[in-house]
Amino acid sequence: MLKxxxxxxxxxxxxxxxxxxxxxxxxxxxxxxxGIDVEAFHNLPDAGDFRKKYGLTxxxxxxxxxxxxxxxxxxxxxxxxxxxxxxxxxLVIAGNDMGFKHVVDKISRETNVSSRVLFTGLxxxxxxxxxxxxxxxxxxxxxxEIFGLVPFEAMMCGAPVIVTDxxxxxxxxxxxxxxxxxxxxxxxxxxxxxxEVLACSSDPHEKRKEAAHILRITSHGIS
Numbered sequence: 001m002l003k004x005x006x007x008x009x010x011x012x013x014x015x016x017x018x019x020x021x022x023x024x025x026x027x028x029x030x031x032x033x034x035g036i037d038v039e040a041f042h043n044l045p046d047a048g049d050f051r052k053k054y055g056l057t058x059x060x061x062x063x064x065x066x067x068x069x070x071x072x073x074x075x076x077x078x079x080x081x082x083x084x085x086x087x088x089x090x091l092v093i094a095g096n097d098m099g100f101k102h103v104v105d106k107i108s109r110e111t112n113v114s115s116r117v118l119f120t121g122l123x124x125x126x127x128x129x130x131x132x133x134x135x136x137x138x139x140x141x142x143x144x145e146i147f148g149l150v151p152f153e154a155m156m157c158g159a160p161v162i163v164t165d166x167x168x169x170x171x172x173x174x175x176x177x178x179x180x181x182x183x184x185x186x187x188x189x190x191x192x193x194x195x196e197v198l199a200c201s202s203d204p205h206e207k208r209k210e211a212a213h214i215l216r217i218t219s220h221g222i223s
Contacts, residue, residue: 012168015146033172034147041129041156050130054118060089060198063135063159065123065150066142069098073141073164073184075107080190082111086198094120094131132157137197142167143184151179160197162190 002008002022008029010016016029051057062081066072074093081091091113093104101119108114123131132138138154140163147168151161161179163170173179180197182189 011147014168045130050134060136062091063138065094068100077141078107079187082113083191091117094123096122135159
């Protein structure tokens with residue numbers, strides 16, 4: 001199939017490199033980033049709804065949203081979270097368990113943070129938006145990810161984001177300086193970046209406006 005194709009679409013330069021490893025010439029590849037419906041983020045849940053529902057009022061919320069798998073780096077995130085010098089911080093892990101949760105549970109117990117780690121299961125619709133809205137920071141620690149929409153959804157809800165530099169979405173976040181990058185498995189580096197972000201105050205409304213502007217101009221695949 002690849003040998004006979006005239007053109008190729010990649011959703012990031014990271015995917016371009018994957019094509020190259022399979023012998024595809026760069027001249028045949030166009031990069032079109034994944035799209036996001038900006039209009040879907042105009043009517044957000046009230047601030048505090050998610051915290052109230054899950055007993056997190058008064059806590060600093062570090063959010064991960066996505067499948068619980070080895071490739072998503074949730075274990076890496078829990079190790080970094082366990083090193084925070086902030087007893088008021090809670091880690092919320094929202095997503096389906098794909099057979100890796102028992103490993104994450106074990107790490108949280110070994111690092112003595114299990115009481116501050118909350119698993120919500122899959123969040124969709126307004127529940128997902130409420131989680132983004134109340135997050136003090138969204139961490140997306142995946143590896144070998146050709147794109148990843150979650151950080152952009154979080155930004156549209158006003159949450160600052162930290163992503164690993166091995167993600168396609170990191171190309172936009174790094175190039176446009178609208179978030180923070182860390183190296184995958186750099187536990188101390190991630191701990192330091194989470195600490196830095198939690199210590200900063202920002203205007204969620206301004207962050208949403210900035211994110212919407214960047215998403216509109218980055219690619220004609222994003223409107």
